[in-house]
Amino acid sequence: MSARVIALSLRGIAAVGACAVLTWAARAAAEDEADRFHYNASALVTLVGDDDPYLEQRDEGAFGGYLAPSLEVGYRADVFELNADLGADLRRYIDEKALSEEFYRAIVSGEVGILPGVSLRVMDSFRPEAELISSPADATRNLQQTNRAGAELRFWRELSGRRELLATLRGSHFTGEDFNAVLATDGSGFMTHLDFEPDHAEGAGTLEFQTPLGERNSVYARSELLHRSYHETEVADRSQFTIQLGARTRRFRNVEIDVAGGFGMVVFESRDDLRSFVGDASLRYRLPNGWTWRVSAANRFVTDLAGSTYVETTGRMGFEKHFGEWLSTSIAAFVSQLENDAWNLPHNLFGGAEVRVQSRVGRHTTVAFTYRYWDNAGNYALDDFNQDRVAIEFFYRR
């Protein structure tokens, strides 16, 4: 972890301390207001067997164990709310010291109501984030410690006929560890940038309007304007605009449908613009026998930690079955394609499937078994790999 990230995260840790002191003080000062104070402690122990932990098509498997203690504290008053989420993720592998790493999480946020319908939220989020979109987001080799500090101003108003208007303005500053980044280059594929600093500043605004159509139906319009500027390179600096129209319905019991579609454009400082249809569609259907199935598709802009931007087309489907309250199982699969035709980049295709069986074995304890297969293929061969991973999780929360 670089000294720069540690220094930045100290603000967050200081804020955590302040938050904890404030909440405990508030609790002590007003015992009758104890309901406003909440905390949860949890621990997740994971035993992992992975046949490709390096995500590099090596013939080297590894077994490991993760320990992830966590503490959430918060205080909710009438006009403000403070929350802190602290945790660590300590990972150790047998005979694979290069894989053993530690990640930390300190997410502190405060929200205050300024006027009716107007609120300000400030947050500092020190946590690991995935470097590559096409690799598992929880893989040790795909995680980088990052810090994002930001603020968001929200304005919400209910109009006549239960129509709603929501406008937000947000700004943030992102800091990450240096890493060897694979950067997309215009027309020539990819290049490796040694010790890339993903630091950037971002500003965004959204405007949403929603109107009901009878009981449990609504249509909405949503637009977003975002600008991001990187400190180290101007190549990835961009302004992004999307506008979508959507509809959702819960008209039928056990069925939820949400469909939205529109247009998006990314304007880069020094490269060709990226234009695409953007949209989402999802259907969730719960059968009377306890089976739930979901199917969804999305087409959207995504950006990895190195700032490379793609149009991602994803299809997902999954089944979930509860056997009473104490046992559940789920099967999920997805396939995604990343493309950036404006820069003539090769298409990257990846997908995966996961089976999970979960059981609650006590008031506060859950045990889960997960098998996941992940395959990264497509025209961009450099990051191809396939991975089988099994995990047994023991989760305790109170």
Place this chain on the structure above:
Amino acid sequence: MADEPLVSERVIDQREWALELAFSLGIADALGEQPRADDVFALLCGGRADLAAEGGQPAPSGAPFRVAFDAPVSRRLGEPVRVVANLPYPALYALSVTGIGAQRWVIDGRTVGHVDPTPLGVAQAKSIVPLQAGPHELTAYLSHGARVDRIELAAYRPFCVAPAAGWEAGRLLTFASSARTLVAALGLERRLPVADVPITIEGEHYETVSAYGGATNRGLGDAASGGAWAVAVDRPAEFSYRARVQQPGVYSLIARVHGDGDELWSIGEDYRVSVRPTPTRDEFAWVHVLTLHLAGGEHSIRALLPSGAGIDTLHLLRRRARDADYIALLEDEGFRSGVPKQPVTQTDAYRSLAQPLFAEIASQFLSRLGDDFQRAPWWVRRDEKRAIRPALRFATK
């Protein structure tokens, strides 16, 4: 920063929430196209739209609607029994039949179950059915030798979902009200923590008993508390008890019983449930009868047992039922919550209704309601036994 598409930040009122609950539980068919708020509230609380708050707990006032018929006598052999009940409000209704022999009951063409009143003389159908206000046809198909003497349709008061101060159409929904109604709708009140030492009544200390019932000191495989217990000898028998509740609140009635077959328990005039204890040959078993809101004062408890069955002890366990207890219970079950007095937005409400636990229970809500609605995990049963154990006075065999 949260970047989810808008669902709705509009704060919802209690009528809207009640309607969403009824819809999600699959009982909204009992409401018309444009239901009145009182109808929705009545559907969610055994026919009571108006609840009087007492000690911070909802205490349903007045008896639930109940209509009874003597079976028509001018009936040809093999012809089904048919009666028409006119119901004043939409509610979940329970059907009870007095008579003998196996019979299949249908309401408005929908089978509500097979009942056999032979062991007790009366039986309550397992299915609890949501019915609209207005006339409904009840039909029974009888097996050879079966007979119907009396039919009763009553609003099912054991299912009562309401905020602490009762429902009010225009009032904003708070997290406290949301938590109380969700816990009640999911049948989770039995999982609230035990508050104090239970009220214990020895089975043999009944106030009244019908013919064929009495006290015995007959020894079983495990000892009876106090050395004696109440038993129905040779025929079904009804025992009645009186319990004095000092503090209004949420109580669980848990009994230590012996025997096999359905038992019919009632508390006051409002609450009647059919329970089937785990069959035991030569010992006592614990059975959870009902968890309900009780006002302060005296309450009568009656138990109609089949031949050979008996009661060793009854325990009324008071549960902690502050707003914070309901919210903590839901958070333990994976629901997100907020400050008790904080209003609930439509997004918060939809998130609650989309919770896996809610979806699981709601998907089988009606089939579970008349059966094992108050089924509890082992740690809840363990806590109950720990609370009850000091109150037991074991006698040597």
